[in-house]
């Protein structure tokens with residue numbers, strides 16, 4: 001892949017074999033767009049072979065062909081994380097196709113806005129099925145494969161600052177993401193003996209399809225930015241950079257962690273400007 005790094009006089013071409021994830025195979029859920037797609041791109045830049053999965057096959061296929069056009073090894077699968085048997089089949093197929101499975105990113109997620117008191121059971125169940133139970137299905141099948149391979153592994157779960165703090169009008173989402181935090185810690189505890197780490201990434205926010213309509217309202221966007229000491233949302237590429245570090249060999253001793261990526265939003269300061 002042609003990624004060019006301009007390091008002063010020594011302008012050099014970076015090839016995947018030079019990346020931190022070269023020789024690794026990664027499967028990312030919900031990777032057709034947004035944060036998952038940015039993680040797929042970054043992992044490919046770092047040299048990983050990537051299984052791009054999404055319930056929206058068109059989006060996954062588009063992302064995978066973009067990666068292949070840049071010279072990466074990537075393939076798309078349709079995978080709805082709520083469909084347990086599809087998860088089992090796709091994880092097996094992808095691992096067979098990519099020479100194993102070293103990294104799982106549980107990224108697929110949805111939100112339905114609303115308070116706890118007004119939350120409809122159908123909305124509650126929908127969020128839990130994707131954001132929590134879906135991650136459980138993927139974790140089980142991916143970890144079983146990693147254990148059989150006996151070469152360690154990385155489980156990376158995309159939580160949220162909502163995993164840690166109650167957030168207004170996001171009741172079911174907060175509960176699901178808090179559940180994902182404990183799923184990550186349970187996986188860390190049970191799998192450390194196999195050299196498999198499990199960590200939760202907690203972004204505060206980046207503009208993607210999940211929140212684009214809401215954040216198109218300048219009043220809401222400026223209120224949100226005023227609550228972030230850094231004064232801005234993250235970019236999806238910044239979140240992907242953290243995922244790449246946690247996926248790398250350098251992060252082998254980090255497990256059961258919550259890596260907060262929030263421009264200071266959860267510092268807890270009463271005021272900052």
Ligand SMILES: NC(=O)c1ccc[n+]([C@@H]2O[C@H](COP(=O)([O-])OP(=O)(O)OC[C@H]3O[C@@H](n4cnc5c(N)ncnc54)[C@H](O)[C@@H]3O)[C@@H](O)[C@H]2O)c1
Nearest residue numbers: 030033034035055080081107108109160205206208209210
């Ligand atoms: N964008 C943010 O501000 C933000 C902040 C914190 C956490 N997150 C989390 O990041 C993750 C990615 O979100 P995003 O912002 O990129 O959203 P997005 O809507 O842009 O992308 C989500 C992707 O997940 C896929 N998906 C949805 N349900 C699925 C299912 N059942 N099975 C498989 N794929 C499914 C969608 O098709 C889509 O491609 C989510 O878990 C979200 O909760 C996002």
